[in-house]
Amino acid sequence: MPFSMIIDDLAASGWSLQSSFLSNDVTRELADECRRRYAEGALAPAGVGRGEEQAVREGIRGDHIHWLEEGQAEVCDAYLALMDELRQMLNRELFLGLEEFECHFALYPPGAFYQTHLDRFRDDDSRCVSAVLYLNPNWQPADGGELRMHFADGSTRDIPPQAGDLLIFMSGDFPHEVLVTRSDRVSLTGWFRRRPVDVLAL
């Protein structure tokens, strides 16, 4: 059961890479759904920051995104249901107190990248665990677009965005970046969240 490998990896090192987490068929359906939304013009340039600080800055990230909501497509609902099972297992085994999962499709056109960042906003630490599912069949080294993880000892690891692979990591612990892609690069990027602390109530 791949869930138990994810739990073991997260407990040991804070991150986990599961190759072929999803079948080729499901992965292809998700990729088709992402491209369908892109063709419809539903994907919009992603912003950086939150609320009033939110701004589109192509110098920082060049992807286009569209959020998943229940009821949009059967294959997306199935993915959300699977991630909810994983959320419950993370809570049972690692006591993370995760309350919800949010995710969006992301498409990086050729030339796009995402500079080194942490998946936490300065004013909100509710994102606890990041989960990226890649949707690119037959990704080749010449396509670029690797996700580069930065570790505390200064070492790095480059992960190609190969269809069906799932990368999970503790959101606050690993700076990471997306290297310049040379082909359209599609993924389903999500976060397990805790209830945000209401700073005004403290």
Ligand code: OGA
């Ligand atoms: C992000 C991100 C990584 C990837 O959207 O925050 O880091 O590999 N994405 O798509």
Ligand code: MN
């Ligand atoms: Mn990120």
